[in-house]
Amino acid sequence: MFLPRISPTTWILALTLASCGPGPAPTATAMPVAVRVVPATGDVPETALARIEAEVAASLPVLQGTFDDLDLQPFVVFVHGARESMPEALQAALHEDSPGFAILGRHQIHLVWGEIRRTGADPRGVVAHELVHELLDQYVAPDGSHVPRWFHEGLAQLLAGDTYLGAREEDLVWRVGARRLASFGSLRDEFPRESSALRAAYAQSYSYVAWLERRYGLPLLLRVARSADELTSFERALVARTGRTTLELEDGWREHLLHGSGATWRVLSEQWFGLLM
Numbered sequence: 584m585f586l587p588r589i590s591p592t593t594w595i596l597a598l599t600l601a602s603c604g605p606g607p608a609p610t611a612t613a614m615p616v617a618v619r620v621v622p623a624t625g626d627v628p629e630t631a632l633a634r635i636e637a638e639v640a641a642s643l644p645v646l647q648g649t650f651d652d653l654d655l656q657p658f659v660v661f662v663h664g665a666r667e668s669m670p671e672a673l674q675a676a677l678h679e680d681s682p683g684f685a686i687l688g689r690h691q692i693h694l695v696w697g698e699i700r701r702t703g704a705d706p707r708g709v710v711a712h713e714l715v716h717e718l719l720d721q722y723v724a725p726d727g728s729h730v731p732r733w734f735h736e737g738l739a740q741l742l743a744g745d746t747y748l749g750a751r752e753e754d755l756v757w758r759v760g761a762r763r764l765a766s767f768g769s770l771r772d773e774f775p776r777e778s779s780a781l782r783a784a785y786a787q788s789y790s791y792v793a794w795l796e797r798r799y800g801l802p803l804l805l806r807v808a809r810s811a812d813e814l815t816s817f818e819r820a821l822v823a824r825t826g827r828t829t830l831e832l833e834d835g836w837r838e839h840l841l842h843g844s845g846a847t848w849r850v851l852s853e854q855w856f857g858l859l860m
Contacts, residue, residue: 625664665697708745821839
């Protein structure tokens with residue numbers, strides 16, 4: 584997940600954390616000089632810090648290549664021991680069952696080791712997810728505020744190879760039938776806070792972006808993201824690049840979700856198994 588353009592107070596606080604915390608622990612894998620992994624608040628075991636640092640060092644070159652070998656701007660990965668140890672401003676930003684977040688425009692990633700352990704999240708997927716947010720924001724700079732949140736979250740899940748909060752396409756099938764899918768317009772700037780709606784928003788974002796990537800390719804989607812600015816919305820750029828209206832694109836995705844993704848059959852299989860039990 585990410586926080587769009589967080590308040591200056593939190594930015595000042597994070598700068599204080601960066602200046603007070605010790606530097607990153609040594610690792611056998613080369614870490615780009617632009618990146619620092621530092622302990623922040625609470626008790627952060629050395630093994631946890633080393634694990635996060637290793638995952639950053641392993642994932643970053645691959646993702647950097649995806650973004651046209653982006654010339655990295657410096658950013659910091661803060662590792663917190665537990666949710667309770669974080670300052671209130673950062674605690675408030677951390678969704679329930681979420682192991683971390685990136686602060687767009689501030690070149691900060693905050694990971695919470697206690698939440699990673701508690702939720703059973705894969706550290707590799709968590710790290711890759713947040714790195715995608717940071718790299719995409721750098722890739723489209725200075726127009727990052729014009730990239731919709733649903734695209735950010737969908738792309739982060741797709742490139743990390745791991746959905747967030749247990750998001751599943753199966754959870755969307757009944758919402759399509761009941762006409763209870765959130766509009767992508769409503770997911771442009773903010774995601775819902777309630778757990779089931781939040782999980783559905785992540786599933787919807789992943790499913791749509793994954794479908795767009797399969798149909799049109801990742802390079803086209805990244806060009807769309809770079810085209811978004813004050814004069815051209817992301818949605819208008821997507822229509823121009825694909826030659827399909829927004830309605831046609833969303834209808835095509837819903838058709839795939841119901842009849843091509845296998846999600847409907849998985850739902851029926853789960854229900855049939857429940858009836859047998």
